Amino acid sequence: MDDTILEMRRITKTFPGVTALEDVTLAVRRGEIHAICGENGAGKSTLMKVLSGVHPSGSYDGEILFDGRPMQFRGIRDSEANGIVIIHQELALVPHLSIAENLFLGNERRGRSGLIDWNRANADAAELLASVGLHENPVTPVIQLGVGKQQLVEIAKALSKKVRLLILDEPTAALNDVDSAHLLGLLRQLKAQGITCIMISHKLNEITAIADSTTVIRDGRAVETLDMRADDVTQQRIIRGMVGRDLDAFYPDRVSSPGEEVLRIEDWTVRHPTQDRMVVEGVGLSVRAGEVVGIAGLMGAGRTELAMSVFGRSYGRDISGRLFVHGREVKARSVAEAIDNGIAYVTEDRKRFGLNLIDDVRRNVSAAALARLARLGWVNGNEEIKVAEASRREMNIKAPSVMAVVGKLSGGNQQKVVLSKWLFTDPDVLILDEPTRGIDVGAKYEIYTIINRLVAEGKAVIIISSELPELLGMCDRIYTLAAGRITGEKPVGEATQESLMELMTKDKELVG
């Protein structure tokens, strides 16, 4: 065996109710670029959090050997002291401080008096920036830099900490092609300097281009580690490892009989709200009454962004494209207009965007269509309770009463409240974003049953999901989305997990 810098042995990490990692073993050779890939929620980030001490020693089972010595990190500080630095997807820079101030935050360059020696700090910063190929003045505030350059500042910061193992979580997810290429070049350069690198990525073309080995994680288990140098490992080979999740989960049967087209978008393009890049580009799709259409895509593919931009332009800017409801073009410039046009969007993050957690079931159910219960601005409280009670019965919401506070309910029951709320707006199209995330198996089945009932009533449903079996089990048709573009459309009969994953990882710069 080669010289191993890091060994994680039999790591098991559980959260209340879920096992995020089960018996994961990972070995990283000194000086290599080691890619980690897997579906959304497979446990990649959790594994890296265990490694970097975000999940402290003792909160997981198993052991970590770094340079052959067992490590027990109690926090990020411990792991950084040993030269392990993690760069998260959401960059952790202070926007209004300068590059130099950010580089030495918590690690300030002090002079003899004990005060910060800014001359030295800026000089050191300039040197670090040069080593990552960033030509900016160290006194420039970070907020003036684009994401790509901020990423480089993060790497420079890692270098200032004498990094020996650099962990990058989806480093190119938010970057444009030029910045991505520069970053990958820099990683090769760091490798030449002897810095070991672990990179989490969805972009298989990048992995095949740069990684020395690749570990595939699926459902909290390390499935396999592929040596990228020895075999000629193809993208298809990696995909085979990523998918293959069991299809044994049960989905209620449904007779499919699609009717008229209800919603169609054409050439839909959305720009990121703050950054200068397209999040959704030229997307076209349609859904018919009584049909369930799936959207499959990995993290950062633009699924939620697409849905929210269609839903009253609640995401992004410079939105262009055409939206048709029942064959008629509509504008839907605000959420209220979208609702009026019969569109409902069930968010993937119900706690943050879907519910008023400190209020009760009754008022959450009525909130989006209060006008239906009100005359001249006055709400009919008795009618409201009847509506909430009816939802509680039909949806089987397990709450002591409709006066129960929503924040106290389980995830599945909260989701039923969200669904009730949207059904009360009497929509024609329901866009369900990760409708079963964080929900236990029994409640999942209930949600599926509800979806089938709605479809039988003639509603059109779009499901966005990270779980391919869920899409294959529930949908009539599945679109795949990668880097903001539709890369494929398949009737469910012709789709397999492998074929979908292949489309989901199809990037535009396949030549690279």
Add this chain to the structure above:
Amino acid sequence: MTTGTLTAGRARFRLPRRQIPVLATLALLLVMYGIGVSQYQAFSNVQVIFNIFIDNGFLLVVAVGMTFVILTGGIDLSVGSVVAMTAMVSASLLQKGLPAALVLVIALLIGPTLGLLMGCAIHFFEIQPFIVTLAGMFFARGMCTFISGSSIPISDGFWTRMSQERIGDPRGNFVSISVLIAFAVVAVAAYTLAYTRLGRNVYAIGGNPQSALLMGLPVGRTRIAVYTISGLCSAIGGILLSFYTLSGAPLIAVGMELDVIAAVVIGGTVLTGGSGYVFGTVLGVLVLGVIQTLITFDGSLNSWWTRIVIGGLLFAFILFQRLVGIRYK
């Protein structure tokens, strides 16, 4: 409240969580009143309670407006200055000989107009309410001294009648007209919050502004509305204050906004928004009034003790809200 028992049959009896802070304030008020009654014979006189309302009617009205703002998660620091400005404008216009009815209309328009402007600044330019209303506070206070550097007495017939009119029972207990006006404001506000779409939107925005946006609720319009309502309540409060003092003074009601915020928070409204009741605010104002009265009855304590007690209570209530865990994160 009226239909709360409809489905409670199967559930075990539990204190409704959202109402715990209000009930705690009620308990505190009863304890304080009990102390007063046990210590001082005259305290049990009904007129003592009536006097609290007479002395604090304007505070109550302003606190009601503040309740709307705080329920959305905002803050309005301009209320004390707007109260003073309204009183000043009234006194000055009456001195110039304008008819009382016209003066009332003008005085009642200024507050909500300023509130509307502040609300628009907060919504359209996405500026923090704290800083916008701080600017409003300085502006209104400055306007007071601009109108006159010293106090202006009011001798208008309507004003003196409103000031002196006593509405009482046969045993000689009485309240002023201002108290009735304050009660009317409380009633309208309570109904608005509980039974109108505006009220629901206020709670929804305070509870979770992002999900309110994604439900298509008129977040902007509601935000602007609450600051306008607060401005209107401040204007009414200013009129009531001028009834009470029969004058307009440039430096009256300095720091009142802080008393008002204290009353609202002690009344159980959560500063981060989304939870609270007008009824709680009434209790909060009463708590402040009872503390003042107790200290007056004692006679030996400096009136600044009111502040010390309020400080302690405020801290205790915020701690209490934390412990009861009104947030579910």
